[in-house]
Amino acid sequence: MSKSPAAYIDAHSGDLVARLQQLVGISTVNPPGINYASITSYLVHELQAVGLKARRLPIPAAKAKKVLPRNQHDYPRYNVLGQLAVRGAKKTIHFNAHYDVVPVSGSWRHGSPFSGAVSGGWIYGRGTADMKGSIASLLLALQALKATKTAPKLNVEVSFTADEETDSLLGAGWLVENAPIKPDYAIVMEGGEGDQICCGHNGVVWLEVTVHGRAAHGSTPEEGINALEKMSALILALDEYKAKLAKQTFTTPDGTVMRPTMNLGGVFSSGEGGKINTVPALARFSIDRRVLAVETVDQAETDLRAFLTAAAKKIPQCKISIAKVSDNHPCYSAPEGAFFSAMAGCLKRVRRKPPVYSVSAGFNDMHFFSHHLKIPTLGYGPGGEDIHAINERAKLTELTRAAKIYSDLLTTFEG
Ligand SMILES: [Zn+2]
Numbered sequence: 001m002s003k004s005p006a007a008y009i010d011a012h013s014g015d016l017v018a019r020l021q022q023l024v025g026i027s028t029v030n031p032p033g034i035n036y037a038s039i040t041s042y043l044v045h046e047l048q049a050v051g052l053k054a055r056r057l058p059i060p061a062a063k064a065k066k067v068l069p070r071n072q073h074d075y076p077r078y079n080v081l082g083q084l085a086v087r088g089a090k091k092t093i094h095f096n097a098h099y100d101v102v103p104v105s106g107s108w109r110h111g112s113p114f115s116g117a118v119s120g121g122w123i124y125g126r127g128t129a130d131m132k133g134s135i136a137s138l139l140l141a142l143q144a145l146k147a148t149k150t151a152p153k154l155n156v157e158v159s160f161t162a163d164e165e166t167d168s169l170l171g172a173g174w175l176v177e178n179a180p181i182k183p184d185y186a187i188v189m190e191g192g193e194g195d196q197i198c199c200g201h202n203g204v205v206w207l208e209v210t211v212h213g214r215a216a217h218g219s220t221p222e223e224g225i226n227a228l229e230k231m232s233a234l235i236l237a238l239d240e241y242k243a244k245l246a247k248q249t250f251t252t253p254d255g256t257v258m259r260p261t262m263n264l265g266g267v268f269s270s271g272e273g274g275k276i277n278t279v280p281a282l283a284r285f286s287i288d289r290r291v292l293a294v295e296t297v298d299q300a301e302t303d304l305r306a307f308l309t310a311a312a313k314k315i316p317q318c319k320i321s322i323a324k325v326s327d328n329h330p331c332y333s334a335p336e337g338a339f340f341s342a343m344a345g346c347l348k349r350v351r352r353k354p355p356v357y358s359v360s361a362g363f364n365d366m367h368f369f370s371h372h373l374k375i376p377t378l379g380y381g382p383g384g385e386d387i388h389a390i391n392e393r394a395k396l397t398e399l400t401r402a403a404k405i406y407s408d409l410l411t412t413f414e415g
Contacts, residue, residue: 005144005407006350012140013400017123019046020136020399021116023099024125030100030165033075039099040078043135043160047082050142052158054082057179059170067169077170081179082158084142091415092155094183095406096365097134097190097381098164098171101127106390113392122385122393129384133394134189134402135160137382141406152410157181164365167326172365176372184415185339186369187406191360191379193398195353197343198379199253201360203291203330203367205301208267208284209234209308212319215273215281224279228270230318231283235264237311241304250292253335253357260295263288286325293332293359301327328363331370331377339376342413346405380405
């Protein structure tokens with residue numbers, strides 16, 4: 001008698017660990033984005049091995065040069081696309097993971113952060129939790145379906161994308177605009193884990209505010225306009241804006257009350273020519289404004305710019321200019337409808353507990369599918385501990401559970 005996919009997954013968890021060790025062993029630290037060529041050829045090979053048509057989608061060098069900072073021009077970018085057309089299937093589900101990881105530092109419990117050491121039910125290494133573990137879980141799910149000759153009920157698309165740890169512009173951002181994909185539903189395999197299904201995330205607007213003063217000799221400060229002093233007054237004026245943001249709330253489906261936030265001066269500087277005996281002619285600070293899942297970045301930016309302009313006007317001789325550094329859309333899919341209830345059923349069967357629906361304060365690549373493609377999108381993966389930190393690790397039982405949840409969804413949900 002042939003096994004069920006779930007039994008197959010239990011019997012082959014060693015394959016998952018071996019693949020994850022391979023993936024972790026190919027360091028894809030970003031920035032600058034190393035070894036993208038080798039990891040994407042490995043991923044294409046593995047997708048083909050589990051029965052998908054797969055290929056690498058290179059980013060044209062001219063396009064990469066326009067987007068990447070100069071010191072990354074020698075690091076080519078690729079995304080991977082796998083496709084499985086299922087006879088009779090009407091809808092298509094898309095699984096996405098990013099394969100880049102953040103840089104490493106410090107001394108790790110089990111030697112190299114790229115070893116993939118297994119200890120006490122955990123696998124250690126950069127990317128085990130964020131998010132090469134998700135890739136390994138999905139590959140085992142697909143392998144289980146192939147080996148047990150269990151056909152998915154939907155067409156399957158899989159993308160493994162670059163650069164999520166920087167800005168995703170040549171990764172998921174490029175994919176949704178350029179790749180031949182046509183998904184009806186998307187799972188970004190991070191953001192939710194355990195009994196939490198992520199149904200959205202905050203967005204962000206990053207601005208840079210420059211205060212223009214006038215230089216003068218430090219012995220005659222009255223002849224200049226001190227940009228730092230003007231900036232200080234402006235920063236204090238922003239307290240009123242913070243208070244306004246604190247009154248704005250969004251209650252997520254799991255009952256969490258979220259508020260927009262603002263971080264001032266993550267980067268601040270005096271311009272060139274700053275000297276102890278010179279009145280500063282320029283002062284510059286950054287604003288990191290987190291946008292609720294149900295707000296829009298455009299509105300948030302317009303509103304904040306208007307406040308800054310008005311506040312500067314009230315400060316004598318305070319001249320400012322505002323530049324946008326970047327933004328990221330928030331997203332939210334109300335956890336209703338067949339997709340979310342199918343996923344809830346999978347979690348209940350595999351984890352024996354009903355899920356809760358969360359909204360993530362940080363952002364991931366979900367918005368490219370939810371906001372740009374306007375399809376129901378959820379975030380779910382095996383997750384882990386110490387993400388972006390020393391001793392990042394993923395739990396073996398969660399990795400196999402995620403594999404079972406993905407294979408269960410593919411065989412029970414028709415769309
Ligand atoms: Zn991630």
